[in-house]
Amino acid sequence: MAGGKETPRQKMIGMMYLVLTALLALNVSKSILDAFVAIEENIQVANLSEYARGAEKKGEISSVAADKTIPAKQKKAKYYLAVIEDIDKMTAERIKMIDDIKIEILKKCGEDVTTKGGKESIIFKKYSANDPLLPTRMHLEHVAGKDKYDEAMEIMIGEDIKNPKASGAGMKLWNSYNDYRTELTEKIANSWMPDGGKKYSFKAPKINAFKDFEDLNAQIDKAIKASNVNNADKDVIKKIYAKLTKQEKSTVHEIPGVHWIGKTFDHSPSVAAIASLSSMQNEILAARAEAIALIQERVGGSEYSFNKIMAIALGDEVATEGGDIEVSVMMAAFDSDRQPVVNVTQGASVSETKNGMGIIRTRASGGNEMVLKGTVSITNKFGSTKTENWEKKIVIVKPQGTVSLPEMNVLYRGYNNLVEGVAAGYEKTDLRGTGVTLKPGKKSGQYIGTVTTTGREASIDIYGKSSKGNKNAKVGTYKFRVSNLPPPQVYLGTLGTGSTVSKTAVASMTRLFARYPPEIPLSATFEVASWEITVSGAPRSIMGSGPTLTADAISLLKQTRPGAKVSISAKYKGMGYSGNMATIITVQ
Numbered sequence: 001m002a003g004g005k006e007t008p009r010q011k012m013i014g015m016m017y018l019v020l021t022a023l024l025a026l027n028v029s030k031s032i033l034d035a036f037v038a039i040e041e042n043i044q045v046a047n048l049s050e051y052a053r054g055a056e057k058k059g060e061i062s063s064v065a066a067d068k069t070i071p072a073k074q075k076k077a078k079y080y081l082a083v084i085e086d087i088d089k090m091t092a093e094r095i096k097m098i099d100d101i102k103i104e105i106l107k108k109c110g111e112d113v114t115t116k117g118g119k120e121s122i123i124f125k126k127y128s129a130n131d132p133l134l135p136t137r138m139h140l141e142h143v144a145g146k147d148k149y150d151e152a153m154e155i156m157i158g159e160d161i162k163n164p165k166a167s168g169a170g171m172k173l174w175n176s177y178n179d180y181r182t183e184l185t186e187k188i189a190n191s192w193m194p195d196g197g198k199k200y201s202f203k204a205p206k207i208n209a210f211k212d213f214e215d216l217n218a219q220i221d222k223a224i225k226a227s228n229v230n231n232a233d234k235d236v237i238k239k240i241y242a243k244l245t246k247q248e249k250s251t252v253h254e255i256p257g258v259h260w261i262g263k264t265f266d267h268s269p270s271v272a273a274i275a276s277l278s279s280m281q282n283e284i285l286a287a288r289a290e291a292i293a294l295i296q297e298r299v300g301g302s303e304y305s306f307n308k309i310m311a312i313a314l315g316d317e318v319a320t321e322g323g324d325i326e327v328s329v330m331m332a333a334f335d336s337d338r339q340p341v342v343n344v345t346q347g348a349s350v351s352e353t354k355n356g357m358g359i360i361r362t363r364a365s366g367g368n369e370m371v372l373k374g375t376v377s378i379t380n381k382f383g384s385t386k387t388e389n390w391e392k393k394i395v396i397v398k399p400q401g402t403v404s405l406p407e408m409n410v411l412y413r414g415y416n417n418l419v420e421g422v423a424a425g426y427e428k429t430d431l432r433g434t435g436v437t438l439k440p441g442k443k444s445g446q447y448i449g450t451v452t453t454t455g456r457e458a459s460i461d462i463y464g465k466s467s468k469g470n471k472n473a474k475v476g477t478y479k480f481r482v483s484n485l486p487p488p489q490v491y492l493g494t495l496g497t498g499s500t501v502s503k504t505a506v507a508s509m510t511r512l513f514a515r516y517p518p519e520i521p522l523s524a525t526f527e528v529a530s531w532e533i534t535v536s537g538a539p540r541s542i543m544g545s546g547p548t549l550t551a552d553a554i555s556l557l558k559q560t561r562p563g564a565k566v567s568i569s570a571k572y573k574g575m576g577y578s579g580n581m582a583t584i585i586t587v588q
Helices: 008-065 070-108 150-156 171-190 213-226 232-243 260-265 270-301 504-505 551-558
Strands: 123-125 249-254 255-257 308-315 327-334 341-346 349-352 357-360 370-381 385-395 410-411 418-419 428-434 436-440 444-453 457-465 470-484 488-490 512-516 528-537 542-545 564-574 577-587
Touching: 008 270, 070 150, 070 171, 070 270, 150 171, 150 260, 150 270, 171 232, 171 260, 171 270, 171 444, 232 270, 249 260, 255 260, 255 308, 308 370, 341 349, 341 357, 349 457, 385 457, 428 436, 436 457, 488 564, 488 577, 504 551, 504 577, 512 528, 512 564, 528 551
Parallel strands: 410 470
Antiparallel strands: 249 255, 308 327, 341 370, 349 357, 370 385, 418 444, 428 457, 436 444, 457 470, 488 512, 528 542, 528 564, 564 577
16 A cells, blocks of 8 residues: 555555454454453352352351350350451451442443443442442443543553552552451451460561562461461461462563552553452452351351361272272361260270371381271260270281382392392282292392393292282282393402502502402402403513412512503403403503
């Protein structure tokens, strides 16, 4: 279209492309705005769920507060209901504040927020003081100016995305949101019912800058550690605080130091801004539900009463690959105010009782199986005690660990190969060889393997034996290469091949040794049968037999000069083999 020599037809085609591109852009924009409407609708549904989750736990506490059969628990429930009322009050304050901002944005955009419940109404259900925790229910699909963004920016930010105006709704919301984080987490920690003089507390830090979530968690942990927080509260306080924490400053489109309010609401269409605000309401309601659920655990709340539950999986204590496994999974409920009475009549004693369980600590003993027996009793809310017998059988196996190097699986002929094996999950292990004879070693669980095959491969089968069924089970076959022992190296005293030493060091050596270097960890022994020593520059070499050098050889070594090379060739014998070996030593 920029060319001056285009034909009318080319110009017309170019104009059509331009119009088409504009239409596509408009469709994309509409799709994005519709997506924000759908997102906001889903968040509103999630808000109702979080509200209901908290209300359910609060209702359970109210039921206990109305139960006069356990005065102590009733008193506890009433105390914690008052705590929850405080939490609901601080939560409702933020829910209404955010609702007011939503309405203000819609009004600024010229939307009708007075009509309620009509077919084309934006407001489906207005905020009510009768349900102060429920946000206004909206249908954003009826918003006419979905793409308007100046209005939300003016209300939330002002002119500077790095420093939103202090009097604006954005910074007021930011401060209130952070205050809620402080108030809620401190209320959770500080609200324990007085019990024997114990008091718990949490001093909430002001964290709005962190490298990553790992750094954020570390900062929260530090604050919890510095406070006196009940162990039962630590994880929930950490979780709630983290969920309510936002990075205050960040880099946006290469602009550093942009405030979270600026980042979130800068050029944000009206429906997107409202979706972001609804998301904050969801975070607040979720935090409230988490807090009430934690407080409900302190109360509990019908022959037997329960205030805590935990998952338990019971089954075989020992299992092997290919073997049958049976596991029973159950949900155990218990009342932390009525711990069971656990007695052990055989095998051990009860160390402590907590979390609805008697904890038994003992050491494994008694051969292949240990049997623990006893009774467990629990009292219902009417004072009646029920007692049941229990028994637990424990298979005892020796602790084992194995690390293998498959490339090093070698058995050497003429050598007492040390072999170990374990059939995990069985009381006994048995090794059987093919091409190799296995005899018990000096230590339990060790064997001495002697190669009998003339081929290149041998194998060892490993069997496990269990008292269950009294059967031998083959659990694996391991193949090994068969090789002759590698030849040793000849050493002049402590000097091996490749050594570079002084003339004094060479002249002080009087014996030859045949052994493996440190890199070969075999315990084979060899002897030097005969040898020949040559020194570069000397007129002749010296020969001898046995490991001890002759006087002539010692004299020859004393005549070495710097730069000379001492060459030693020798024959060795041992472990049923004999052969040749050589070394070269350089004199400095």
